[in-house]
Amino acid sequence: MGTGILTPAHLTQAAISKIKSADIVHALVPDPLGLSTIKKLNSKLCNLAEFYYDINSDRNGENRLESYDRMVEIVLKDVFHGLKVCCIFYGHPGVYVYPSHVVIEKARKAGYKAEMLPAISAEDCLYADLGIDPGRCGSQSYEASQYLFYQHTTNTFANMILWQIGVVGDESLKRLEPSEFGLAMLADKLSNFYPQDHEVILYEASRLPIMDYRSDKIELNQLVQAKVSTITTLVVPPLSNLPINREFCEKWNIDLESLN
Amino acid sequence: MPIRCIKVIGRTIKGYIMSRQLTDFLTNLSTDDALVDAFNNDKESTMKAYGVSDKHIELVINKNYGEIQSILGADYTIANNSVIKAFKK
Ligand SMILES: C[S@@+](CC[C@H](N)C(=O)[O-])C[C@H]1O[C@@H](n2cnc3c(N)ncnc32)[C@H](O)[C@@H]1O
Numbered sequence: 001m002g003t004g005i006l007t008p009a010h011l012t013q014a015a016i017s018k019i020k021s022a023d024i025v026h027a028l029v030p031d032p033l034g035l036s037t038i039k040k041l042n043s044k045l046c047n048l049a050e051f052y053y054d055i056n057s058d059r060n061g062e063n064r065l066e067s068y069d070r071m072v073e074i075v076l077k078d079v080f081h082g083l084k085v086c087c088i089f090y091g092h093p094g095v096y097v098y099p100s101h102v103v104i105e106k107a108r109k110a111g112y113k114a115e116m117l118p119a120i121s122a123e124d125c126l127y128a129d130l131g132i133d134p135g136r137c138g139s140q141s142y143e144a145s146q147y148l149f150y151q152h153t154t155n156t157f158a159n160m161i162l163w164q165i166g167v168v169g170d171e172s173l174k175r176l177e178p179s180e181f182g183l184a185m186l187a188d189k190l191s192n193f194y195p196q197d198h199e200v201i202l203y204e205a206s207r208l209p210i211m212d213y214r215s216d217k218i219e220l221n222q223l224v225q226a227k228v229s230t231i232t233t234l235v236v237p238p239l240s241n242l243p244i245n246r247e248f249c250e251k252w253n254i255d256l257e258s259l260n
Numbered sequence: 261m262p263i264r265c266i267k268v269i270g271r272t273i274k275g276y277i278m279s280r281q282l283t284d285f286l287t288n289l290s291t292d293d294a295l296v297d298a299f300n301n302d303k304e305s306t307m308k309a310y311g312v313s314d315k316h317i318e319l320v321i322n323k324n325y326g327e328i329q330s331i332l333g334a335d336y337t338i339a340n341n342s343v344i345k346a347f348k349k
Pocket of ligand 1: 005089090091092093094095096097120121122123162163164165166203204205206207230231232233234339340341342
């Protein structure tokens with residue numbers, strides 16, 4: 001399950017009840033009020049942060065992926081011991097989270113019952129804070145490095161949300177910051193579709209009830225110098241209005257007046 | 261329970277005790293609108309009433325969020341949990 005982005009405000013009733021009733025809770029939660037909130041609900045807490053990739057040693061594996069795989073093993077060990085295990089990630093547990101999906105799949109394959117509870121993700125906060133409705137002109141959402149290195153299409157009529165720009169360009173999964181040319185690569189790729197002065201937004205949802213969210217509007221040509229952290233999300237607003245697909249509409253006799 | 265968990269809990273408790281009032285105050289602030297109103301009306305006295313230390317009150321008033329988060333034990337080095345390759349579940 002997930003804690004949402006601002007704990008405990010975003011914790012659902014269902015999540016609270018699962019945490020309380022678990023034999024053991026495993027949590028990978030970075031935010032300041034996350035672990036203390038969970039601990040109040042259940043003292044049998046195992047902090048998965050202890051097993052996160054350590055940039056200074058190979059104690060938790062050689063890269064992030066290896067450390068996630070270890071976390072999966074650690075959680076599964078308790079499942080296989082017959083414990084009722086609650087595994088918590090921040091935000092939505094299934095949104096841009098590798099180990100949660102893997103642990104559920106493996107537990108089910110081994111014959112155990114496993115479920116994922118939905119929660120509030122950074123994207124949900126983004127829609128609220130920035131006043132963006134994904135239904136207005138559509139939305140596309142990519143892991144930033146995956147957007148660079150694979151053949152994703154770019155829809156300039158819809159919003160684009162790029163996750164993990166704080167480690168963009170690092171195919172080794174060994175860095176906790178963008179690769180040397182990560183932001184330059186991102187600016188390069190985006191400039192194939194958007195003009196240099198296109199406004200993009202560096203977004204960080206608030207993690208404390210006393211704190212504002214970050215919404216820094218910059219031009220695409222300033223992206224290379226931008227200050228990004230491990231929780232920064234990049235929003236690329238649409239370039240132009242959504243044109244009507246006239247050919248399709250005419251074929252199906254759609255009243256174009258109602259679409260204008 | 262496995263030993264490793266006991267060790268980890270020990271660390272968490274220590275961090276929590278050192279800043280318990282601030283943690284409790286902010287935790288309640290995130291779910292109690294009456295407290296939010298009181299806070300917006302008079303930040304200092306509202307925090308004082310909660311037993312938040314002068315040092316921590318100053319950090320809040322000065323909006324020193326970086327410091328507050330580190331006191332509370334935030335660790336955003338662990339924030340990225342997704343991989344680049346499309347993965348099969
Ligand atoms: C591994 S994903 C985890 C997302 C999380 N499971 C969720 O549901 O939001 C990490 C990425 O989420 C985004 N993210 C996490 N916390 C955020 C925040 N407070 N504000 C904006 N984006 C955030 C950033 O793009 C970050 O690189």
